[in-house]
Amino acid sequence: MTRALINVPAKARRGDIIEIKTLISHPMESGYRVGTNGQMIPRDIIHRFVCTYNGDEIFRAELSPAIAANPFISFFTVATESGSIAFEWTGDNGFAASERADITIE
């Protein structure tokens, strides 16, 4: 199972700008390296990351091999309502991972 770390504040006031940090374990093999057998190592990356807040997309990123291994992405969003923030990563070779975090608005 892929390990993903999410950092979302558990509580926020309505209208606060909160920071969301995400980290997922993945080799992000670029496809440009030569292995010990002299053959190119095939590309294996996460190419898409999507974050939704109660079902509405708030952030999306298209990644290329130039993103470091174990992709770390942090961004901001406005805390609008209580609910869940969901994260989804998709990659080569059918890679898919998802994670969610709950947030309470006071």
Add this chain to the structure above:
Amino acid sequence: MSPNRRQFLVGSLGIGLAAALPFGTATATPAMLEAAIHAVVGEATLHQGKVTLDVPPLVENGNVVPLTITVDSPMSEADHVKTIHVFNEKNPQPHVISIALGPRAGKAIVSTRIKLADAQRVVGIAEMSDGSFWSGEAHVIVTIAACVEDVN
């Protein structure tokens, strides 16, 4: 006729270049960077400013380079950043990351970690809600390259 001869020479030069570059050491060129930027911006004017790329000026290990992209924008419904694209000059591919955001972001600040194959220029481009494009860039010196090193 001379045009044919010219076309032949240009064509064979291309083949020669392609053959001279082994696949494993392929790198993007400034021309590829320009082409990638053109693919995003199209015929629109690319303004300088508003985009700040925060990268350490000297990095020891190109495999993990922290990058923070900040776009100067109020992020309101009327005036916000729609997309941010980051490109590089000398990795095998010019594209680094494309980000889509909107007024719900509150702040147009995104951080990630990237790989850099060589000391080079990193360019960030932001598309605003009014359709204008803004760019900013940073120069990075890398002592240990990423992306193309062999596994031994």
